[in-house]
Amino acid sequence: MFTLEALILVTVFCGFFGIILKKNLMMKIISMDVMSTGVITFYVLVATSTGFMTPIALPERGVSVDSAIVDSAITDYADPVPQAVILTAIVIGFSIQALMLVGVMKLSRDNPTLECSEIERSNT
Amino acid sequence: MMTTFTLIWITLPLFVGFGIYLLPKLARVLAVAVSLISLAYGLWHVVYAEPMAVTLIDSFGVSLLVDQLSGFFVLTNAVVTAAVVLYCWSSGKSAFFYTQAIILHGSVNSVFICADLISVYVALEVIGIAAFLLIAYPRTDRAVWVGLRYLFVSNTAMLFYLLGAALVYQANRSFAFDALTGAPAEAIALIFLGLLSKGGIFVSGLWLPPTHGESESPVSALLSGVVVKTGVFPMVRFALLLPEFDPLVRFFGVATALFGVGFAVFAKDTKRVLAFHTVSQLGFVLAAPAVGGFYALTHGLVKSALFLTVGKLPSRDIKSLKKNPIPTSLWIALAIASFSISGFPLLSGFGAKVLTTKNLLPWQVIGMNIAALGTAISFAKFIFLPHTLSSQDQAKKVPGTGFWLAMAVLLGGLVFANIFYYEAYTLSNTVKPLVTIALGWLMYLLLFQRVSVKIPRVAERFDHLIGAMSLTLTFLFWMVLA
Numbered sequence: 001m002f003t004l005e006a007l008i009l010v011t012v013f014c015g016f017f018g019i020i021l022k023k024n025l026m027m028k029i030i031s032m033d034v035m036s037t038g039v040i041t042f043y044v045l046v047a048t049s050t051g052f053m054t055p056i057a058l059p060e061r062g063v064s065v066d067s068a069i070v071d072s073a074i075t076d077y078a079d080p081v082p083q084a085v086i087l088t089a090i091v092i093g094f095s096i097q098a099l100m101l102v103g104v105m106k107l108s109r110d111n112p113t114l115e116c117s118e119i120e121r122s123n124t
Numbered sequence: 125m126m127t128t129f130t131l132i133w134i135t136l137p138l139f140v141g142f143g144i145y146l147l148p149k150l151a152r153v154l155a156v157a158v159s160l161i162s163l164a165y166g167l168w169h170v171v172y173a174e175p176m177a178v179t180l181i182d183s184f185g186v187s188l189l190v191d192q193l194s195g196f197f198v199l200t201n202a203v204v205t206a207a208v209v210l211y212c213w214s215s216g217k218s219a220f221f222y223t224q225a226i227i228l229h230g231s232v233n234s235v236f237i238c239a240d241l242i243s244v245y246v247a248l249e250v251i252g253i254a255a256f257l258l259i260a261y262p263r264t265d266r267a268v269w270v271g272l273r274y275l276f277v278s279n280t281a282m283l284f285y286l287l288g289a290a291l292v293y294q295a296n297r298s299f300a301f302d303a304l305t306g307a308p309a310e311a312i313a314l315i316f317l318g319l320l321s322k323g324g325i326f327v328s329g330l331w332l333p334p335t336h337g338e339s340e341s342p343v344s345a346l347l348s349g350v351v352v353k354t355g356v357f358p359m360v361r362f363a364l365l366l367p368e369f370d371p372l373v374r375f376f377g378v379a380t381a382l383f384g385v386g387f388a389v390f391a392k393d394t395k396r397v398l399a400f401h402t403v404s405q406l407g408f409v410l411a412a413p414a415v416g417g418f419y420a421l422t423h424g425l426v427k428s429a430l431f432l433t434v435g436k437l438p439s440r441d442i443k444s445l446k447k448n449p450i451p452t453s454l455w456i457a458l459a460i461a462s463f464s465i466s467g468f469p470l471l472s473g474f475g476a477k478v479l480t481t482k483n484l485l486p487w488q489v490i491g492m493n494i495a496a497l498g499t500a501i502s503f504a505k506f507i508f509l510p511h512t513l514s515s516q517d518q519a520k521k522v523p524g525t526g527f528w529l530a531m532a533v534l535l536g537g538l539v540f541a542n543i544f545y546y547e548a549y550t551l552s553n554t555v556k557p558l559v560t561i562a563l564g565w566l567m568y569l570l571l572f573q574r575v576s577v578k579i580p581r582v583a584e585r586f587d588h589l590i591g592a593m594s595l596t597l598t599f600l601f602w603m604v605l606a
Binding site: 012016019020025028032035036039042043046049079081082085088089092093095096099100103104106107110111116117119120122123124 | 585
């Protein structure tokens, strides 16, 4: 658990430093995607802190829908709340990325190298 | 009943926004109608200050909190949007522009009534997208680059925020604002980093001057008038709900007030003066969270009026404006707004300044007084611009009816807003702002008018903006632990 958490944070910071250190605008956007993947994975990890099972009540798991939970019921369910939340964030993340790529396409006509410092110099 | 009405009101801009695209002929009418509804809703909550807290569906649902504070912010949003639509009335903007403006309006409103971290996140991201589309509306390379920069900074900040929200959930199994109480220090540092960057506060606010300075005037007015307040609002809410964040928020208030005004005093470009000044004024909102709503209202009205007026001036460079007199009618609009923001009595900027000053803690007073003096100095630049009554060629430069309608709404609002705090008008309250303004003008005429300091723009470069986030994060972490 701890190792996983550490690895996820490493991913986030890899992405973050990629945004700073990469010179090419396209690479910066990909770095941002790496960073956002890290954040998403972190939510998935938080969701598994209580267990891995799908949170659906089924008879074969010892849970009947009508009556109360049977003694032998499986209780190590994954927490559905962070998963539901991160689904929204994934959608937002990819739509923002799509929008950015459209912007990059427009910029690439006059700045074919897409070098960030060059674009900045010619546009400020 | 009130809940149903709130839900209809909050979803209406989204429906109307897309509806505009289907009925492009009605775009402007619909846009004004939506802002009028928000105006009524905001006024209702300001006047009948009955807080309303709702959780939709169940314990993990979206939670809303509407009170007087939200009322003031919603009111700001409504008036500014209405004024911007009136300003653009005969400018030939396409339905797409109004669609984005109204979606922006709706998502800004939803930040002001949300009371959980994830709803705020979603609303802030929608704001980011809509603001990007508005900035990039002219489709020039420059506009696209400025917008892209904005979207990039805002999205990176929001990723940190999201990480912070996950840590809060891990600790307390809840995304509600009050779950922040027991959250670990790193969670709080990450969430504040996101909000500080989005709201343009202190060092994280350096993205704001180029963005607001390079956009078209109506978009700058929207961005400076309301959009940055969406980053500030959750922090004000934290400070009010959870007393342990009060010192942190107040500290950033003073820091950004001084930081922004320091740049504004030396800036030589009209739009950059206004943008840096926004960074500073947000500090006044944060410095006294309990009365931040009223300050946000007066600042939103003034700043959008200023951006719209400055956009009509023949030049952006103050030096060249000094040589060529501007039309007197424009100068009057500029002067009224500048007087209000400097805290001159008769305009509601005065009431807001008095109210904020009364709610400061002793350690904040010196810093905020210096910031108020800096405001007077930086707006003396506008007040002392030469102006002439219309000669032949000047008459052509005077803008049309849309502009004056927008001014009437914004400046009329400034006079009207006095009724929210008419108790400010006592002799002792009146003397201090007048002394501050006099001192500021004196300093401007004797000193600041002559000096020419060029502050390098290196820190506003894209890489440095993102890099500054890591420094701010470290600083925040250290502050939360302390």
